[in-house]
Amino acid sequence: MRLASPFVAAVAFAGAAALAAPAAKDTVVMDGVAYQPATITVKRGATVSFVNKDPYPHTVTSAGNFDSKEIAAGKTWKYTAKKAGRFDYICTLHPNMKGTLVVE
Numbered sequence: 874m875r876l877a878s879p880f881v882a883a884v885a886f887a888g889a890a891a892l893a894a895p896a897a898k899d900t901v902v903m904d905g906v907a908y909q910p911a912t913i914t915v916k917r918g919a920t921v922s923f924v925n926k927d928p929y930p931h932t933v934t935s936a937g938n939f940d941s942k943e944i945a946a947g948k949t950w951k952y953t954a955k956k957a958g959r960f961d962y963i964c965t966l967h968p969n970m971k972g973t974l975v976v977e
């Protein structure tokens with residue numbers, strides 16, 4: 874039985890992760906003037922949600938590729954990644970905020 878319990882625990886954990894996945898999948902949170910995660914990798918065609926949890930606006934701007942414009946506090950901007958590639962982006966209001974979107 875001692876050997877079985879880690880397996881059971883792993884299955885329980887995987888189940889919990891699967892339940893939590895829809896909310897967290899393909900999501901970047903803006904919190905503390907930072908993108909979390911700083912680099913996100915998604916499949917081509919995926920819709921990426923950028924959730925602003927800070928009390929002031931941010932942008933998600935990749936010059937020539939995409940630009941959210943200002944995302945107000947508490948709001949979410951969604952971007953459908955139709956083009957494959959690696960896209961570095963910044964917040965135009967806080968240029969030291971940097972993130973990377975990798976579309977496979």
Ligand SMILES: [Cu+2]
Pocket residue numbers: 930931932964965966967970
């Ligand atoms: Cu910002």
